[in-house]
Amino acid sequence: MSARSATPWACAASSSTPPTNASPNPAATTCARAPARRCWSRWRPATPSPSCLARASTERESAVPTSKPDPAKRGAALAAQFPYNVNKVAEHGAGVPPAGAASNTSDPLQTASTASESAVSPKVGDGVPPQGVNPNNGPLDRVRTDSGGQVLSTNQGVAVADNQNSLKAGLRGPALLEDFILREKITHFDHERIPERIVHARGSAAHGYFECYKELSALTCAAPFAAAGKRTPVFVRFSTVAGERGSTDTARDVRGFAVKFYSDQGNWDLVGNNIPVFFIQDAMKFPDLVHAVKPEPHNAMPQAASAHDTFWDFVSLMPESMHMLMWVMSDRAIPRSYRTMQGFGVHTFRLVNAHGQSQFVKFHWQPKQGTHSLVWDEAVRISGADPDFHRRDLWEAIEQGEYPEWELALQVFSEEDAAEFPFDVLDPTKIVPEEMVPLQVVGRLVLDRNPDNFFAETEQVAFCAAHIIPGIDFSNDPLLAGRIHSYVDTQISRLGGPNFHELPINAPLAPVHNNQRDGMHRQAIHRGRVAYEPNSLGGGCPFQAGRMGFMSFPQPVEEDKVRGKPELFAEHYAQARLFWHSQTPAEQMHIAHAFSFELSKVQVPAIRERTLAMLVNVDAALADMVALRLGTLVPDPQPMAYAGELPAYPPSPSLSLLSRPGASGIHGRKVAILVAPGVDEVMVATLQAELEGQGAVTRLVGPHVGMVGGLEADMSLETGPAVVFDAVVVPDGEVAADDLSGNALAVEFVTLQYRHCKPLMVVGAGAGLLAAAGIPATLPDGAPDPGLVGSTPADLPAALAAFVQALASHRVFARETDPPRV
Numbered sequence: 001m002s003a004r005s006a007t008p009w010a011c012a013a014s015s016s017t018p019p020t021n022a023s024p025n026p027a028a029t030t031c032a033r034a035p036a037r038r039c040w041s042r043w044r045p046a047t048p049s050p051s052c053l054a055r056a057s058t059e060r061e062s063a064v065p066t067s068k069p070d071p072a073k074r075g076a077a078l079a080a081q082f083p084y085n086v087n088k089v090a091e092h093g094a095g096v097p098p099a100g101a102a103s104n105t106s107d108p109l110q111t112a113s114t115a116s117e118s119a120v121s122p123k124v125g126d127g128v129p130p131q132g133v134n135p136n137n138g139p140l141d142r143v144r145t146d147s148g149g150q151v152l153s154t155n156q157g158v159a160v161a162d163n164q165n166s167l168k169a170g171l172r173g174p175a176l177l178e179d180f181i182l183r184e185k186i187t188h189f190d191h192e193r194i195p196e197r198i199v200h201a202r203g204s205a206a207h208g209y210f211e212c213y214k215e216l217s218a219l220t221c222a223a224p225f226a227a228a229g230k231r232t233p234v235f236v237r238f239s240t241v242a243g244e245r246g247s248t249d250t251a252r253d254v255r256g257f258a259v260k261f262y263s264d265q266g267n268w269d270l271v272g273n274n275i276p277v278f279f280i281q282d283a284m285k286f287p288d289l290v291h292a293v294k295p296e297p298h299n300a301m302p303q304a305a306s307a308h309d310t311f312w313d314f315v316s317l318m319p320e321s322m323h324m325l326m327w328v329m330s331d332r333a334i335p336r337s338y339r340t341m342q343g344f345g346v347h348t349f350r351l352v353n354a355h356g357q358s359q360f361v362k363f364h365w366q367p368k369q370g371t372h373s374l375v376w377d378e379a380v381r382i383s384g385a386d387p388d389f390h391r392r393d394l395w396e397a398i399e400q401g402e403y404p405e406w407e408l409a410l411q412v413f414s415e416e417d418a419a420e421f422p423f424d425v426l427d428p429t430k431i432v433p434e435e436m437v438p439l440q441v442v443g444r445l446v447l448d449r450n451p452d453n454f455f456a457e458t459e460q461v462a463f464c465a466a467h468i469i470p471g472i473d474f475s476n477d478p479l480l481a482g483r484i485h486s487y488v489d490t491q492i493s494r495l496g497g498p499n500f501h502e503l504p505i506n507a508p509l510a511p512v513h514n515n516q517r518d519g520m521h522r523q524a525i526h527r528g529r530v531a532y533e534p535n536s537l538g539g540g541c542p543f544q545a546g547r548m549g550f551m552s553f554p555q556p557v558e559e560d561k562v563r564g565k566p567e568l569f570a571e572h573y574a575q576a577r578l579f580w581h582s583q584t585p586a587e588q589m590h591i592a593h594a595f596s597f598e599l600s601k602v603q604v605p606a607i608r609e610r611t612l613a614m615l616v617n618v619d620a621a622l623a624d625m626v627a628l629r630l631g632t633l634v635p636d637p638q639p640m641a642y643a644g645e646l647p648a649y650p651p652s653p654s655l656s657l658l659s660r661p662g663a664s665g666i667h668g669r670k671v672a673i674l675v676a677p678g679v680d681e682v683m684v685a686t687l688q689a690e691l692e693g694q695g696a697v698t699r700l701v702g703p704h705v706g707m708v709g710g711l712e713a714d715m716s717l718e719t720g721p722a723v724v725f726d727a728v729v730v731p732d733g734e735v736a737a738d739d740l741s742g743n744a745l746a747v748e749f750v751t752l753q754y755r756h757c758k759p760l761m762v763v764g765a766g767a768g769l770l771a772a773a774g775i776p777a778t779l780p781d782g783a784p785d786p787g788l789v790g791s792t793p794a795d796l797p798a799a800l801a802a803f804v805q806a807l808a809s810h811r812v813f814a815r816e817t818d819p820p821r822v
């Protein structure tokens with residue numbers, strides 16, 4: 001995009017720089033309050049920093065006016081400095097808005113609500129007017145609550161003498177209405193739940209930071225990219241889309257990947273998904289899509305599943321969903337962990353620099369742990385074994401200091417480049433292939449702290465696609481336009497009113513000062529009688545930021561007002577083909593199986609047939625595979641909406657999950673060591689030490705928990721089934737191996753590890769368990785299986801090295817057959 005040099009643009013590189021204010025009166029000064037920013041220690045018992053103390057004492061002095069003004073004339077001295085609205089003339093035309101006229105006074109009574117504010121009490125405070133400060137914008141420590149050593153009380157702070165018994169007329173008599181303690185407790189309990197998110201209800205989150213690798217001022221003036229090494233605090237929530245709040249983590253679904261940057265320019269929410277495209281092209285269809293995928297309205301089934309008639313009815317009538325369906329039927333929709341997913345901003349956004357020059361951008365999060373997924377049979381079993389599989393994985397990894405990391409990569413391109421692409425960059429069903437616009441890595445995201453309280457943080461966090469900061473702007477993507485409206489709108493009912501931005505997890509670190517007032521659950525107590533702008537009674541504050549503030553990129557809009565779509569949006573299949581042809585054979589098989597599974601659950605044959613007719617337009621072999629498993633013939637292809645020639649993209653290897661194994665080795669991988677009485681306990685200790693030394697997590701799984709011989713088992717074969725582990729080791733020990741071979745649960749354990757293509761290592765007599773399970777020694781083509789590591793006790797070090805290598809590679813898909821061999 002060419003520079004819009006005619007526009008004298010500049011966005012705030014740092015909001016702490018005071019503006020040069022236009023003042024209507026030479027006596028009016030630049031507002032001294034704006035740069036003063038926060039001084040948190042004044043609201044905390046902790047020792048204040050010297051600079052804060054200095055400021056507090058200055059304010060205390062200035063809080064004592066030399067002569068008390070007539071209360072009715074509060075603000076008069078300030079008002080006198082504004083003989084007229086000097087900025088009025090600049091409101092017309094398209095120039096840069098000027099900074100607001102602002103003045104200040106050394107007399108805090110001028111801007112007070114009441115002449116009595118210096119009257120002090122433990123409740124109203126120390127009589128020092130909190131000028132220029134919003135204490136809501138501080139670190140979360142200000143609201144973290146701990147009850148250590150404290151007495152139990154009511155919400156009114158009254159100590160509760162008896163928390164066991166309600167108040168009754170006699171020991172066997174009726175409970176009394178006057179029992180305000182019982183009633184408060186029950187009333188609060190009755191209202192503990194809030195509505196769940198209408199979509200993405202199920203999720204988990206963590207705190208962390210974004211660290212910029214190099215300053216990007218040529219591209220954007222957004223604060224997180226201002227300097228190399230700069231860290232911006234973040235809160236990140238991962239989610240499924242369709243399931244309810246209590247649904248299983250491993251459903252086949254898109255995953256949300258929402259990042260809230262608490263930047264010095266305000267909150268920026270990059271509310272993305274783990275798939276770079278979407279089902280629909282226009283926000284008008286979002287309610288239809290969600291109604292189709294959610295449980296069917298007559299019987300509220302199925303939960304957290306797209307495998308039902310209404311979903312496939314809708315998408316098979318909406319061929320623009322074809323590209324997204326390929327991704328959702330791929331292993332991307334059953335990730336191994338939130339830590340092993342990519343994230344994408346999906347829409348085309350804009351970066352804007354301080355000169356007002358703009359480029360288009362696509363945002364990508366790339367996991368350092370690599371991209372890894374489950375296999376479908378495993379995902380289904382995990383739903384039963386541990387519905388919190390992803391939540392637990394994220395929580396435990398952070399607790400263990402295995403902090404997940406992603407790198408942020410950008411695809412930056414100009415509007416002129418975009419005009420040459422064979423697709424429309426405003427169409428959210430299209431990617432920009434990496435071969436067309438390479439990715440540049442610009443920073444990393446690290447999640448290093450679990451929340452203190454799930455409800456207060458993870459449930460109450462409110463992400464919003466409309467939360468952008470100077471340096472970032474929207475494109476005209478019509479899906480994005482609907483999102484800009486939707487999030488705050490839904491959160492007003494989910495979070496009970498318009499003041500949820502004051503909830504501690506949502507409050508920005510950047511100071512908030514405006515004239516919005518009142519509404520349900522307002523926390524701030526605004527000082528003064530001014531709640532409008534322009535004003536003179538408040539010295540003009542809070543004043544308009546002018547060029548320091550957010551200014552929309554002035555994109556020209558010239559066309560007629562219409563309802564419709566650009567022509568290129570009609571091309572629905574070329575990128576679905578690109579995706580299919582970029583997958584490895586194993587991934588293609590998984591996609592075909594996923595379509596077959598989902599469509600097998602569809603009861604109406606016409607819907608299956610219509611979907612097959614879409615698949616033919618992607619690839620005849622894919623349609624054949626699915627039709628075979630549905631016991632039907634491949635129908636004629638659906639007619640295409642696009643009259644032009646379909647773009648032919650070369651395969652893009654980076655679209656395969658297997659192209660990103662990650663660089664973190666076996667860090668965070670979970671390994672089961674099967675134990676039974678008679679197992680070689682010394683070997684077990686060696687295995688644990690070696691594997692944990694390389695970052696893996698080991699668990700001893702036995703016939704029962706507790707003592708198994710001289711070892712303490714962490715889990716039983718029932719509570720710790722194969723599917724919740726990445727790999728298994730069966731150590732040496734004749735008696736133990738016999739015991740396990742006669743236990744169907746142990747046989748099933750290694751069978752499933754094998755079927756799900758995970759690494760298995762057996763030492764000495766441990767090999768007997770594989771024989772009992774009938775596990776083949778080689779791959780179907782007779783080649784050695786790199787994921788099956790056998791060893792004698794003497795060869796243990798070499799075997800461990802091979803096992804670690806197999807574990808780092810995650811799966812051996814060359815083992816897969818249809819149907820499975822064991």
Ligand code: HEM
Pocket residue numbers: 196197198199200203237238239255256257258271272273278282283284286344345346347461462463479480482483486487490491494
């Ligand atoms: C017009 C299309 C869309 C609309 C109207 C829409 C609307 C919504 C709504 C109402 C919520 C619940 C918010 C809440 O209660 O806090 C939500 C959540 C979410 N949406 Fe969308 N959405 C749309 C498309 C998308 C797309 C394309 C993406 C991905 C790029 C996306 C990603 C998310 C994520 C990640 C969440 C969960 C945020 C969280 O963790 O709290 N949505 N969406």
